[in-house]
Amino acid sequence: MRIVERPELAKLVTFVPNKNLPVHRWFYYKEGFSRDLVKMLLDEFKPETVLDPFVGSGTTALTAKEEGIPAAGTDVLPVALLASRVKTYDYDIEETKEWIRWAMKLKPQPYSTESVRDPFVKKVFLPKTLGKILWLREKIWEEVEDRKSRDLLTLALMNASLRSSFAFKDGAVIKIRRRPLPPIENSFRRELKKFYVDLDVHPSGRAPTEIIEADARNLPFPDESFDAVITSPPYMNKIEYARVYRIEEELFFPGKRVRGMRSFVGLKLLDRGYLHTLDLYREDLRRALEEMYRVLRTGGRAAIVIAGSYIRELNLIFEADVEVAKIAEEIGFTAQEIIVARKLWATVKRTKKVGQVRESIVLLKKE
Numbered sequence: 279m280r281i282v283e284r285p286e287l288a289k290l291v292t293f294v295p296n297k298n299l300p301v302h303r304w305f306y307y308k309e310g311f312s313r314d315l316v317k318m319l320l321d322e323f324k325p326e327t328v329l330d331p332f333v334g335s336g337t338t339a340l341t342a343k344e345e346g347i348p349a350a351g352t353d354v355l356p357v358a359l360l361a362s363r364v365k366t367y368d369y370d371i372e373e374t375k376e377w378i379r380w381a382m383k384l385k386p387q388p389y390s391t392e393s394v395r396d397p398f399v400k401k402v403f404l405p406k407t408l409g410k411i412l413w414l415r416e417k418i419w420e421e422v423e424d425r426k427s428r429d430l431l432t433l434a435l436m437n438a439s440l441r442s443s444f445a446f447k448d449g450a451v452i453k454i455r456r457r458p459l460p461p462i463e464n465s466f467r468r469e470l471k472k473f474y475v476d477l478d479v480h481p482s483g484r485a486p487t488e489i490i491e492a493d494a495r496n497l498p499f500p501d502e503s504f505d506a507v508i509t510s511p512p513y514m515n516k517i518e519y520a521r522v523y524r525i526e527e528e529l530f531f532p533g534k535r536v537r538g539m540r541s542f543v544g545l546k547l548l549d550r551g552y553l554h555t556l557d558l559y560r561e562d563l564r565r566a567l568e569e570m571y572r573v574l575r576t577g578g579r580a581a582i583v584i585a586g587s588y589i590r591e592l593n594l595i596f597e598a599d600v601e602v603a604k605i606a607e608e609i610g611f612t613a614q615e616i617i618v619a620r621k622l623w624a625t626v627k628r629t630k631k632v633g634q635v636r637e638s639i640v641l642l643k644k645e
């Protein structure tokens with residue numbers, strides 16, 4: 279198996295190039311990769327169907343739709359499912375635009391914030407703003423009968439809420455940063471405008487897309503049903519998705535509990551230490567790769583974007599790309615190539631460099 283360095287792909291393994299792209303920009307997902315990376319892989323694989331079992335904000339699914347390729351995606355995080363669905367629905371554009379115009383005219387009223395249980399969520403908003411967000415949410419959920427438009431307005435409100443909050447996401451933690459905030463009415467309208475103009479270039483109807491709530495370790499698809507997989511599993515790091523998105527979860531998905539992959543090193547799972555956690559992570563990767571192998575057709579290709587990590591407690595660099603290639607080969611894949619897109623310095627206390635980790639694209643084939 280070859281390892282090649284392609285530093286020109288460094289930006290493409292991040293979400294940054296999507297920031298100003300129509301529809302892709304409907305939800306900023308720090309953990310995502312770029313449309314251009316997916317486009318490059320689709321051009322190479324030329325699949326008739328594609329799957330992303332860790333669909334996240336839907337970059338693979340949306341890019342496939344733009345290219346006219348039927349796609350499916352699964353995820354366990356409600357925020358990710360909402361964002362990727364809203365980006366890839368087949369809209370009745372005129373009807374949805376009408377609902378956006380309706381939402382633009384809403385004038386939020388004071389509203390009880392009693393239903394919000396998480397004290398942290400109460401802290402990141404001015405009480406009046408939180409009330410208005412809940413009022414808008416109720417209005418949208420009660421009055422918008424069309425599910426796609428309702429989801430779209432919910433996503434716009436979710437984005438706007440974060441803009442009008444003191445929350446500041448800094449990697450794995452949410453910090454509170456007191457500062458002057460735009461009124462929620464303004465943030466909401468700004469979001470709605472963005473969605474409205476992008477609807478004119480939305481790839482509705484170009485190819486079917488299915489986004490399903492499911493665990494990548496147990497996929498709800500028959501054997502040999504896809505030509506390609508383009509995906510990026512959670513990295514072995516300190517990011518626990520359910521925590522980073524707790525504000526969104528509490529306000530827009532009340533009562534939902536999530537169990538993702540065991541990728542959160544700091545958790546010290548079952549209190550049996552870090553080595554054990556690493557084993558569990560490897561085990562999850564294996565189960566996800568086995569499922570990809572099963573649902574791929576013979577001759578099918580897979581691209582797995584993954585970064586390694588430095589595990590301070592063990593003073594160990596975990597080389598995730600090599601690990602994925604190794605596990606994949608044990609399952610039956612041919613590991614064709616590891617493309618190293620970038621190297622990142624692992625630091626302790628943010629400054630002391632302790633080693634380099636690679637972020638790579640692992641190319642696999644089911645022969």
Ligand SMILES: C[S@@+](CC[C@H](N)C(=O)[O-])C[C@H]1O[C@@H](n2cnc3c(N)ncnc32)[C@H](O)[C@@H]1O
Binds near residue numbers: 509510511537538
């Ligand atoms: C690195 S992100 C993928 C980002 C995506 N490539 C994009 O561009 O938006 C990993 C995703 O895997 C999801 N995830 C974690 N555990 C999962 C599981 N067991 N099954 C399916 N998805 C899972 C997380 O919720 C997260 O959205």
